[in-house]
Amino acid sequence: xxxxxxxxxxxxxxxxxxxxPALLMETVTIQSQLIYFDKSNLxxxxxxxxxxxxxxxxxxxxxxxxxxxxxxxxANHADDMMQLxxxxxxxxxxxxxxxxxxxxxxxxxxx
Numbered sequence: 664x665x666x667x668x669x670x671x672x673x674x675x676x677x678x679x680x681x682x683x684p685a686l687l688m689e690t691v692t693i694q695s696q697l698i699y700f701d702k703s704n705l706x707x708x709x710x711x712x713x714x715x716x717x718x719x720x721x722x723x724x725x726x727x728x729x730x731x732x733x734x735x736x737x738a739n740h741a742d743d744m745m746q747l748x749x750x751x752x753x754x755x756x757x758x759x760x761x762x763x764x765x766x767x768x769x770x771x772x773x774x
Contacts, residue, residue: 670738672705672727678760679723682767690714696753702739703729705748708755708763719767724760 665671685691692712699706705727711720731738740748757763 665732668741669733670729670731673730674725675704675728676726677723679721680760680764681721683718683720685711685720691720692716696755697748697751698724698753698755700740700745700748700752702745703737705729722763722767724763 690713692714693709694712694716695707695709697705698708707725707727708722709725710722712718713720729738729740730736755763757766
């Protein structure tokens with residue numbers, strides 16, 4: 664895409680939490696979804712599980728800005744990309760990263 668249009672996405676921020684260790688040579692499963700987009704931004708959540716997805720090991724929120732590499736400035740997504748993002752958008756029920764973390768961490772009983 665960068666060669667064809669002179670535009671691409673650049674990372675603007677990342678938030679990650681490690682919940683369980685991934686061991687040396689362990690097979691893991693990565694799952695990702697687009698959780699937000701607008702005219703020039705994307706946000707994806709990626710989760711790393713053990714091989715059968717029975718244990719969440721970590722998750723990350725990655726934010727990207729669509730960027731014009733020729734003019735060195737933010738760019739708007741093309742209409743076809745906006746349609747694609749709309750088609751694959753899978754939002755989550757959390758506004759902040761910390762809220763999402765609470766959804767994954769089991770609540771401990773207070774005695």
